[in-house]
Amino acid sequence: MGPGFCRITLAAPDIASLVEPGQFVQVFMPPEHPHMLPRPFSIYKADAENGVLTILVEIKGKGSRLLADRGPGSFLKLLGPLGRGFPPPPPGSILVAGGMGIAPLAFLAESVNKPRTLLYCARTADLLVCPGADLDLPGLQIIRATDDGTTGIKGTAADLLSGQIEGAPAVFACGPRPMLTAVKEICLRWGVNAWLSLEERMACGIGACVGCVVLTIDGYKRVCRDGPVFPAEEVILDG
Amino acid sequence: MGPGFCRITLAAPDIASLVEPGQFVQVFMPPEHPHMLPRPFSIYKADAENGVLTILVEIKGKGSRLLADRGPGSFLKLLGPLGRGFPPPPPGSILVAGGMGIAPLAFLAESVNKPRTLLYCARTADLLVCPGADLDLPGLQIIRATDDGTTGIKGTAADLLSGQIEGAPAVFACGPRPMLTAVKEICLRWGVNAWLSLEERMACGIGACVGCVVLTIDGYKRVCRDGPVFPAEEVILDG
């Protein structure tokens, strides 16, 4: 993967056998850092047979750097699988991934066999870090786009989606908040069901502390337990 | 070295060429631990020619463990040489080392050629960690003792010193507070000059913060700058 990103593969048979696309794990920090909160990461791949999980990590701050710096063979404590994932995508669904939003959507794409389209977008080519081979799946059409046109189509996820949405039964999206806002707006306009995977700062990760909420039409809901995947029409993204 | 101890060799030409026995360095923590104070360690060996320093570390808490866990080739920031070391020992001097107190005294022993005696003591054999080869110096007589008799003579540093002090021109000591208290008492009784190297919790290590004081007959003095080596008659060890 490019600089600033890494892929971590973990032996975690229990989680690998239970996890569904869109769910995540809380990764605890190494024991030399006893006073840091665990960090949430979406499951990118789960190999139940071999009991192995993979996550993709963008190095953003101290926690992700610590995880990225762990050598092969080191031990990491995990909690999961957590949260509610995506419902199964009907044939012809569109998956919209912005940047690291690819992690849960690659998993979702892999989990079904029906025809489906992945719109994989980022600001610039270097941020489309998911290895092509991992996305080489039967029945999966992939359209790449970058805001600056350095690779694929020049344009945003919203531009792309607007061109593809007609006739799609459902949209599944994960990415930065502004992208999700645009996706929601387009889907509502076209009357297409959409599921959005959200991020929020977390502490417990299991629904106890009510720290990770997002505003919905039914009040605040916990991203870690009521989500991270929410129906687009329920969440109020600027709240 | 035994478990719970380690020897760290550092390339530090400036310090190695300046340092005198009894001086110490402040070792800063690795950059992943930006909110930890530096830790003071006595210089155990200084090889000015090759620009290399050695320190002996007893793993006591978080800081010493972090240092011990650094792999070969890693970078550590140092500040030093700091403090006032020992005066040159006259022929026939006695050096008293308790546990890790061996670090500055091995350096002192190595720095002169005259006949001198090292009393190297600890609670039990496992704590006499200094490699014999390092102490194989011309003119140095070594007497080892342990409180529990597991190696060398059975007895404390005080017992040993009482038996050896007659006729000695000076005593140089480093070790736990109770040992230093006993050494001071014996030397005063015999009217023998003694220099004691003290430890105290430090912050700046350079004399600015007045955090590391010991009570002396002239009021509080800074271990890091006025010491760590003090004339025995000056310091009030139970203050």
Next chain:
Amino acid sequence: MDEKKDKKRQEKEFEPDLSVDLAGIVLKNPVLAASGPFGYGHEYGELTNFKDLAGIIVKGVSLEPWPGNSPPRISETPAGMLNAVGLQNPGLRNFIKEDLPRLRNCGLRLIVNVVGCTMDEYAGVACGLAGEVGIDGLELNISCPNIKAGGMAFGTDPAATRQVVEAVRRETKLPLLVKLSPNVADIGIMARAAEEAGADGISLINTLSGMLINTADKKPLLGNTFGGLSGPAIMPVALKMVWQAAEAVKIPVLGMGGITTADDALQFIMAGARAVAIGTGLFYNPELATVIKTGLERYLKKEGLLNLDQLEGIARS
């Protein structure tokens, strides 16, 4: 040598008794889950087994449902965290209907944290809980820094503290702990006010008031601007306040603030706490109760002590 052997034999032969009596609430060991981080217990219940926790102090319950603050509500800080949950809670009626039944049967002591914006609200919650089975005590939270009205005002003014404690005291026979705010100049005064007004125990500390700014967008990081600082960062402050509160009152003290090890818990006990609560530490390690309980047992064995009695406040003597 003989002494050593004796000690070894002793260590093997006795099981220290960790139980304590906290203001009339008998705890099998001195480790409670602090109000808030543990929610209403269900979630952690699925995750870790409860067996090494003596009890749960549930999240603040108010008379009517409270929506809580707008996100972000949480941020990590050096050795700590800020939270501005704003006491989101389903309100008394929903708590009794939905949460209490599940909590009753988990085999743990149950203490309900009570919040309000006015004296009547506090009293109303206490009154509403009075008839309910399975509640072992109340913890009056007069110290939350994250709500705009009420809350903190009670916790920083001794006269107001006295009034609200008296008002609640009239409504309940349950053991009543009063949770103090650390955002005061003299905690002893507040503790005494609570004691005189009829509290059975003092609980402290709640979070310290704090904030962070996101320099990228030049705005406060938390949706609520201010939040409460908790975790190991604040432990020295908490410990001193527990020390001072224990000195000021005769009723027992429940100590908390940044506990993440058995040694931390011991420090609180030696400062004068009868029992301790763990909050933020649970986020770092959901099995923290077990770690502490085991560590306390080991310490008592090593010291040849049969129970914690002798250690309470020992560093003050």
Next chain:
Amino acid sequence: MDEKKDKKRQEKEFEPDLSVDLAGIVLKNPVLAASGPFGYGHEYGELTNFKDLAGIIVKGVSLEPWPGNSPPRISETPAGMLNAVGLQNPGLRNFIKEDLPRLRNCGLRLIVNVVGCTMDEYAGVACGLAGEVGIDGLELNISCPNIKAGGMAFGTDPAATRQVVEAVRRETKLPLLVKLSPNVADIGIMARAAEEAGADGISLINTLSGMLINTADKKPLLGNTFGGLSGPAIMPVALKMVWQAAEAVKIPVLGMGGITTADDALQFIMAGARAVAIGTGLFYNPELATVIKTGLERYLKKEGLLNLDQLEGIARS
């Protein structure tokens, strides 16, 4: 694209001006050494070059020499430290004779931290310093938690604050900063009291009162039992108090408490600080002033700002 290029060109072409006017003390950049950790400057002077520091606030000076507290005086805490130095200092006369001459010629702004146990002592130090060349300002420390008499009492009572500030104000024409204690419920009240009494600026925060216990010997770890908590652990608390003080007064605020990066310093400025001071952070990195100065420059360039004016308090707007 053109916009981007413009920005790039701009970044290259201008050198942002970091200078600020702190209560009449003109600083070449907003980074001072906080009172205490830096001592009287000599020691650090040998070690790091001073060039990126705008000034030094020297350690508290009292009328007569103070011996300080018994050791241990220091302990590391999670992301912070406790100290109970107890304001050990050589007293006014020795300070003037021995330390001041060396400080005068180091090319830095010099602010003297003034301490006392009574109003007269504070006034006496201010008076004694009045004739001395080379002092750019005074910082009245009415907030040290480590001395038993006086000290904190002034800092936690607005009336006492007012009196002591007035007393000192009468003795000095120098820019007068008043350093507040964070161990209060409402920092705004204290800041206003100082302003009304004639302070030219507010300086905060001093350390939070705290302690630790050594469970091995069942005694407080510090010789003085209580100490002051500083370092990154307390930064959220400090930032909030700076925010509130800046809101309460019109005079400029000097912010400090746990700063270890340029981003931290920026947060203080965005909360309303005119300048910042670094204390504990210097222990972690003696070159911290350079790190912060460089970081601030980079930030201003990136934002296309010529100076810090626009950023002061921007997060409050």
